[in-house]
Amino acid sequence: MPINQQSYAYGTQKSSIREIAAYAGERKAQIGAENVFDFSLGNPSVPAPDAVRASIEKSLALPPTQLHGYTPASGLPVARAAVAASLRRRFGEDAARAEDVYLTCGAAASLSISFHALLRAGDEVIVIAPYFPEYRVWIEAAGVTCVEVLADQKTFQIDVAAVERALTPRTRAIIVNSPNNPVGSVYASANLTALADVLRAAEKRLGIEVTLVSDEPYREITYGVEVPWVPALYGRTVVCYSYSKALSLPGERIGWVLVPPTSPEHDELVGAVAGAGRKLGFVCAPALFQRVLVDCVDVPSDVEAYAQNRRALTEGLTRLGYEFVEPDGAFYLWVKALEPNAQAFFERARALELLPVPSDSFGCPGWVRVGYCVSREIIVNSLPAWEKLAQSYR
Amino acid sequence: MPINQQSYAYGTQKSSIREIAAYAGERKAQIGAENVFDFSLGNPSVPAPDAVRASIEKSLALPPTQLHGYTPASGLPVARAAVAASLRRRFGEDAARAEDVYLTCGAAASLSISFHALLRAGDEVIVIAPYFPEYRVWIEAAGVTCVEVLADQKTFQIDVAAVERALTPRTRAIIVNSPNNPVGSVYASANLTALADVLRAAEKRLGIEVTLVSDEPYREITYGVEVPWVPALYGRTVVCYSYSKALSLPGERIGWVLVPPTSPEHDELVGAVAGAGRKLGFVCAPALFQRVLVDCVDVPSDVEAYAQNRRALTEGLTRLGYEFVEPDGAFYLWVKALEPNAQAFFERARALELLPVPSDSFGCPGWVRVGYCVSREIIVNSLPAWEKLAQSYR
Structure with missing residues (x-):
């Protein structure tokens, strides 16, 4: 067959998350959306702030050739400057200059571009398991080996000793995802500092220069915990x-x-980074939404809605005797499966119309991810099903 | 240096087109925009039709979570259906079904994704020179060899015999770009049919299955010439x-x-294709503009504005004795340099504030590309400089 087999495999071996979401869609059509407790996706349930709409409406008054024209590959200077100024306000005068910021078509593009900018064939990249499964796809697409290192299974902080053991002369990068998907943990300053010390020592010991790729799409969604600025550490x-x-x-x-x-x-x-964006076919980030950043870069996220969901879910599951990791951020709850086989636990849950994602998809056995970026009703109405699920194991 | 050297090279060895455009920007700041005749870029000078703005305004009434949420990776079903229906109306009932259409972040993404879907290391892709220089970047980024075959230098149709000579057991694809950038030629049905015959014969002779990658961003911008639907041939x-x-x-x-x-x-x-989009980091095409397609897929392009520019430029240059290829489509004029060295010709033009792009950038000696997607005034006001340039060669 004259096609690229790696691409074919990635296009046809769907991610579990997407498969469960697709099943949820079918099931909702069969029995009604209110009867399916779909916790599969990370699609925000909170609407975009009004400022986004206001910004788009304002931009529509611009001449269309200016509004919709090509921007520089790295983004409109005014948008890069807005992002950098926001970072300086939050993380100090040395955090960023406009010329350090390269606008992208979202986090997937940011990561894919970073890997293609950094990595060479034969390199290794460490991911902290459990981890967002697309990391592996983008790492392997860059011709590089993805090395899994399990997080500390009590705290779900980075197991720095385990990372140290996994370093080789080929280690080139480590993905740090905090607040973490799927666990919701935020890596503490002390944890990241310990990691930094290990990497500095390895630079001398192994002669390697390891880059941290800090993937931070959930930075704004936290529950009373500060997310350290990684470049400062x-x-x-x-x-x-x-x-x-x-x-x-x-x-x-x-x-x-x-x-x-x-x-x-x-x-x-x-x-x-500029060359990686160019060679992958990213000409520029969408122009209209570059302008949205200029107006909205400091608009606060509606964390309270997720905080209320988190409370409803954690209180409900605590009452029912479930174990889980108290999330510091993001909008996922990492719940211990009631048997060692997360897939089997998922199947029992599914029979009750509960649809979390089994942890095997994230490179870690024995848990499920419950995405609480859903309506409050879904959470509240799901609790009887969670109760039946727990009872079935007694 | 622990970075990817190919990406660094692509990021720092700028394209000539971008370099000339950057020079034009500086020069305009120095001597006033009206005194610089910047024919470098392919940035449309015609504004987006009013229907685009109306569509965006209509979409802003949707719930934001629906409007700005993730779409399926291949695009919103309603947008894919709109594109397919438009293609069927134009090119026949068998032209396309919704499930054949994969929405992308623009033509660069379409090409990059197609190459990563089709090609395997060691393959060869033929481009018809002169050609859009980014083709080589995307082809090489897929780990594949870019093979240049010169177009017929009289008609600028595909030189089918030359393509036949360039076929090898490794040939896997040919890029067909019609209407063509940089020449403006549209490949005739007979020309494409002759190419198809050669490829079918090569399938038996060499055992190769060659895919045509038909790059058609200029399909709607033509001057009384029909653009054949390639899959029908x-x-x-x-x-x-x-x-x-x-x-x-x-x-x-x-x-x-x-x-x-x-x-x-x-x-x-x-x-x-789905797997290539996934592995390169394209999650979905921008959601708001997917909806714009639903409303605007059949909105006609304002070709008349470009037709008037074309007339002003070709009439002016004819009067001054320049030779050029009469363009069937797109918004570029391919003008014969007045000496064999296009770069030297460009330098003389630049001294007169005329900024076309020398043909060497497009893999072909002895011409310049004059982009007439500019204001009418720029064209008219540039004619005295074109006259001085011609005189300087007498």
């Missing part, structure tokens, strides 16, 4: 961001890659 | 399209890949 970092969750714009594909001033390969990496 | 075709030129939306990144029903590897290729 370890200079050799690239930050990947998206407005999919912060502004509830996942379909519009708008985000950025930051090569911070702390990066020892700053200028080379800025060049490589 | 050769089944093993993939069509790449964009609304950048048709609807003047280049910054918004919206287009599609079509695997037509005629494709002998249809189902496998549909899978590989």
Whole structure:
């Protein structure tokens, strides 16, 4: 067959998350949406803030050739400046300059571009399991090996000793995803500092220069916990961001890659990021939504809606005796399956119309991810089914 | 240096087109925009039709979670159906079904995705020179060899005999770009049929299955010439399209890949296209502009504005004794340089504030590309400089 087999495999071996979401869609059509407790996707349930709509309406007054024309590949200068100014206000005067910011078509593009900018054939990238399964796809597409290192299974912080053991002369990058999908944990400063120390030691010991790729789409969605600014703890970092969750714009594909001033390969990496975007076929980030950033970069996320969902779900499941990781951020609850086989647990849940995602998809046995970016009713109405599920194991 | 050297090279060795455009920007700031005759870019000078704005305003009434949410990776079913229905109305009942259409972030994404879906390391792709220089970037990024075959230098149709000589057991695809950038030629049915015959013969002779990648962003911009529907002449075709030129939306990144029903590897290729989009980091095409397609897929392009520019430029240059290829479509004039060295000719032009693009950038010596997607005044006011340039060679 004259086609690319790797692409065919990625196109036909669907992700579990997408498969469960597709099943949920069919099931809702069969028995009514209110009877299916679909916790599968990370599609924000909170609407985009009104400021987004106001910004779009304002932009529509511009001459269309200016509004919809090509922007520079790295983005409109005014949008890059707005992002950088916001980062400086939040993380200090040295956090970012406009020229360090490269606007992208969302976090997936930010990560894919970062990997193609950094990595060479034969390199290894470490992911902290459980992890967002698309990481593996993008890493392997860059011709590189994805190495899984399990998080500390009690705290779900990075198991720094385990990362140290996994380092090899080929290790080139580590993905740090905090707040974490699927667990909801936020890596503490002390945890990241310990990781940084190990990497600095490895630089001498193994002669490797390891970059942290900090994937931060959930940075704004936290519950009373501060998310450390990674470049301040370890200079050799690239930050990947998206407005999919912060502004509830996942379909519009708008985000950025930051090569911070702390990066020892700053200028080379800025060049490589631009080249990676070019060679992958990203001409520029969508122009209209670049302008939305200028107006909305500091508009707060509606965290309270997710906080209420989190409370309803965690209180309900606690009452029923479930174990879970108390989430510091994001909108997922990582719930211990009631048997070692998460897939079998999922099948029992499915029979009760409960649709979480089994943890095997995230590179880790024995749990399920419950996405609470849904309506409050779905959470409340699902509790009797969670109760039946628990009873079935007694 | 721990970065990807290919990406660094693509990010720092800028395209000539972009370099000339950047120079034009600086020069305009120095001596006033009205004194610089910038013919470098293919940024449409015609505004997006009013229907685009009306469609966006209509969409803003939708619930934001629905409007800005993730769409399926291949696009909203309603948008794919609108594109397919339009193709059927124009090219016959068998032209396309909704499930054959995969929405993308513009033509660059369509091409990059098609190459990553089709090609395997070691393959060769033929481009007809002169050609859009980014083709080589995307082809090489897929790990594949770009083979240049010169177009017939009188007619600028495909030199089918030259293509036949260039076929090898590794030939896997040929890019067909009609209306053509940079020449403006439209390949005639007879020309494409002759190419199809050669490819069918090669299938038996060399055992190769060659796919035509038909890159058609300029399909709607023609001057009394019909653009053949390639899959009707050769089944093993993939069509790449964009609304950048048709609807003047280049910054918004919206287009599609079509695997037509005629494709002998249809189902496998549909899978590989989805997988290529996934692995490159394209999650979905921008959601708001997917909805714009539903409303605007059949809105006619304002060709008359470009036709008037074309007339002003060709009449003016004819009067001054320049030779050029009469363009059938697109918005570029391919003008013979007045000396064999196009770069030297460009330097003389630049001294007169005339900024076309020398043909070496397009893989062909001795010409310049004059983009007439500019204001009428720029064309008219540039004629004295073109006259001085011609005089300087007498």
